[in-house]
Amino acid sequence: MAGKGALARRIPTSLALAIGVFIGLIVSRFFPWTSSTATHTWRSNHIAAKPHQHSRHPIQLPTPDQRLRVLELLTSLSQRYTRECMRNTQPFYAQQILERYSSLAGHRWRSSAQNSWWSTFFGDDERAQAVLSTPSEHKYFFAINLYNSFDVIPDMFAALFRVAAILGYHNVYVSIYENGSTDQTKALLRIFDALTRSVGMRITIRTSTRTRGAFNHRIEYLAEVRNAAFVPLHELRDSENEYFDTIVFMNDVLPCVDDILELIWQSRRNNAGITCAADYMYHDEIGSPVFYDNWVARDINGTALENAPFERVFHHSESSQRWQRHLPVQVQSCWNGIAVLDPEPFYTPPHLRFRMAKIMEGECSASECSLICNDYWEAGYGRIMMVPRVKLAYDGRVYDIIHPPRRNLTAIRGYVRLGGLPDDPRTDPQDRSWFGPHDRLFIEEESVPLDFKPGPKEVWCWGWDGAGDLDGPDVDPIWEPMSNRSIVSNAVRIRHDRSLGL
Secondary structure, X not given: OHHHHHHHHHOOHHHHHHHHHHHHHHHHHXXXXXXXXXXXXXXXXXXXXXXXXXXXXXXXXXXXXXXXXXXXXXXXXXXXXXXXXXXXXXXXXXXXXXXHHHHHOOOOOOOOOOOOHHHHHHOOHHHHHHHOOOOOOOOEEEEEEEOOOOOOHHHHHHHHHHHHHHHOXXXXXXXXXXXXXXXXXXXXXXXXXXXXXXXXXXXXXXXXXXXXXXXXXXXXXXXXXXXXXXXXXXXXHHXXXXXXXXXXXEOOOOOOHHHHHHHHHHHHHOXXXXXXXXXXXXXXXXXXXXXXXXXXXXXXXXXXXXXXXXXXXXXXXXXHHHHXXXXXXXXXXXXXXXXXXXXXXXXXXXXXXXXXXXXXXXXXXXXXXXXXXXXXXXHOOOOEEEXXXXXXXXXXXXXXXXXXXXXXXXXXXXXXXXXXXXXXXXXXXXXXXXXXXXXXXXXXXXHOOOOOOOOOOEEEEOOOOOOXXXXXXXXXXXXXXXXXXXXXXXXXXXXXXXXXXX
């Protein structure tokens, strides 16, 4: 034994390593480190499919029963918003959304999931099984910033869970960055992190105690917080060579499943650079919700939208007419609670990031969300639009007003009108009203792609120059000249095809 030990000690280290690597290669050739049932090939428009391309972190896809159990638990923890917005919808609406969003489904239908929440959303199980037969491989990156969001987290996660189940868990990655919360947001995030991971939903939650310092510029701070939610996007590209085809950036809002799906559908239907919802706040003087995010939103003429009832939100006449008919509208910039972004400008030059204004170069110190829209125009991705059908609220009071229950007896739950006429959203009083039921029926014009125009030469801007100022824009508004690149037709041509193949 002593002779053998001496012989082993005489083998050079480099030769021993070479022998070990050779043996390892032989073993891995005949005994792969993963099984074919536990892996999934991550794919996007940037990466060609390879027969043996594996993720370093393969996931076991959940069974329908596992999904349903976790969904029931999430729903029991959530408020009533996401639980009720798709309950008892009109049969006509259920049929419409099944046909409209079937191209987004990232899975094959499993017939064992009978009487599940799927049938509640899509309608009849057999019809859904027939429509959802070809899974999509489009990949989605959800980025979320949270701060003191204890009240909205349960509903947000319940909606995310449903959306991921439709898009395909393997096609979805959720990145949440929370910082500075003084309530129980961090504790609640741990609970939902464990629940969603238990069924294979890929999620990264990063928390921090960081808050904005007294002398930090507010926009610089907000840009850093938004960029922090994007960190996994670049980590997955660098470490896994995984790219995403669509980014969904969410604020702490109360969305329903079809709200998110409609924004994604419109984004891909129009090959839009940025697609936004419409968000609302309660106006005490008017005693009604009004449009909220007018610090960022600008119409295609560059004019600011108004904190006003829907008839007076837009100054641009054509946009106002489309808005009041619930039709998608081209804008110069928007954000409004949820924004769906084409990720190409983040992956390729000019490699965009959220930022503060270049004040020393004379740039107006607008919101980081306004600036990202300006940068999209500059990069040639100026196809920016708002979807008025998707109405978002930040609290239950506003949510209940903008989504009242359906009370019109002539359109109740699929019954035909007197005289045998079918339900028609053009003549239904509630479908024509601005604040109406969530199951508002679609009209054909909502599916027609927009004819995008070049951007305006100037944009109305309220600057925010003062470090430490907490109250709002602190300089006089100006008309800021836009780059020549944003006012030519090349700024709105399709550069990254993300279409639905309809």
